[in-house]
Amino acid sequence: MVVDQLSDSEVDLLFHALADSTRRSIVVRAIGEEHSVSALAAHYAMSFAAVQKHVAVLERAALVTKEKRGREQIVRANPEAIRRARQLLDEYEKIWRQRVDRIADILAED
Amino acid sequence: MGIISTDRDLEALSFTLVAEFDAAVGRVWQIWEDPRQLERWWGPPTWPATFEKHDFRQGGSASYYMTGPEGEVSRGWWKFTAVEAPSRLEFDDGFADESGAPVDAMGETHAVVTLQEVEAGRTRMTVTSSFESADQLQQMLEMGMEEGMKQAMGQIDGILAERASV
Numbered sequence: 271m272v273v274d275q276l277s278d279s280e281v282d283l284l285f286h287a288l289a290d291s292t293r294r295s296i297v298v299r300a301i302g303e304e305h306s307v308s309a310l311a312a313h314y315a316m317s318f319a320a321v322q323k324h325v326a327v328l329e330r331a332a333l334v335t336k337e338k339r340g341r342e343q344i345v346r347a348n349p350e351a352i353r354r355a356r357q358l359l360d361e362y363e364k365i366w367r368q369r370v371d372r373i374a375d376i377l378a379e380d
Numbered sequence: 381m382g383i384i385s386t387d388r389d390l391e392a393l394s395f396t397l398v399a400e401f402d403a404a405v406g407r408v409w410q411i412w413e414d415p416r417q418l419e420r421w422w423g424p425p426t427w428p429a430t431f432e433k434h435d436f437r438q439g440g441s442a443s444y445y446m447t448g449p450e451g452e453v454s455r456g457w458w459k460f461t462a463v464e465a466p467s468r469l470e471f472d473d474g475f476a477d478e479s480g481a482p483v484d485a486m487g488e489t490h491a492v493v494t495l496q497e498v499e500a501g502r503t504r505m506t507v508t509s510s511f512e513s514a515d516q517l518q519q520m521l522e523m524g525m526e527e528g529m530k531q532a533m534g535q536i537d538g539i540l541a542e543r544a545s546v
Contacts, residue, residue: 359388362395366507370383370399372421373411377403 287331292316293324300334300347307336307343384504394510401503405495408503409466412436412493419444427454432480438463442471443480457482461490469493487512 287293296310311321325345328334337344384398401408411417415434423429423446431444442458455476462470474488492508 359395362509363386363388363397366386366395366397367383368424369421370397373399373408374382374401376411376417376420377401377407380403380407 283331284333287327287333290324290327292321293328293333296321296324296328296345297333297347300345301349302347304344304346306339307345310345394508396506396508398504398506400498401505402501403503404501405497405503406466408495408505412469413465415442436460436463443476453478455480467495 288297292314295314299305299310299313307322307325308318310325311318314321322343325334325336325343329336332348335346335348337346382399384400385396386398387396389395411421413436415431418434419429419431422444426449427446429444429446431442433441433443435441438460440460440463442460443455444457445453445455447453455478456473457476457480458471458473460469460471462468470490470492472488472490475483477483489512490510492506494506496504496506498504
């Protein structure tokens, strides 16, 4: 099971990381395309240091990877971790979809 | 009829489902109010729910258990925080130990259910589930995933059994 591959603390890191709109936005930008931290910082009305902090939170949750290249730090999204986060709520949705089907069956008997 | 939309909010750790049924609001209310109907849909066919107590009023509580295919039993409880027939229901939902006492460590889910008439004989049901923590969501999901997989198997078994008895 996918969920079993994540320890509790990993899940907490993941949700904490995604619970901020700037961080979600950074992840979206970093999907499919690499960015330097300074290029990312240009998109937000906050300091380079603040953006760097957000990137660090994302990195701890394994949502992005950071690599030093010369003077630049290159940020890339980790699609596997993003997929895992979605899967948590996807699975819960499945439970309710099945419940709705069963309710409809009961009502159809009337 | 069926699911209109679902929405997952990672920030609020909540899940919202909107579904519509071809039945009057009062009829859909009964699937929550009547424990015999409730237990037909709350658990999947392979993990049927049995409600031993269903004190369906504000401040009341429910206790139930779900029985797995190997005879394993998982217990849960509800505490009704709002019961406004026939349009609004709110309750906390948690795990219980063998004696039915709440297991606090496993956290609670808060559910808000609203029923609304879309047109005569058609009801929109909105269910919002909010989780205390990611840990708790994960625990629920581990159970749910197991149920989901076993459900598919159980349905096949059911069809085969029906054929055999014809």
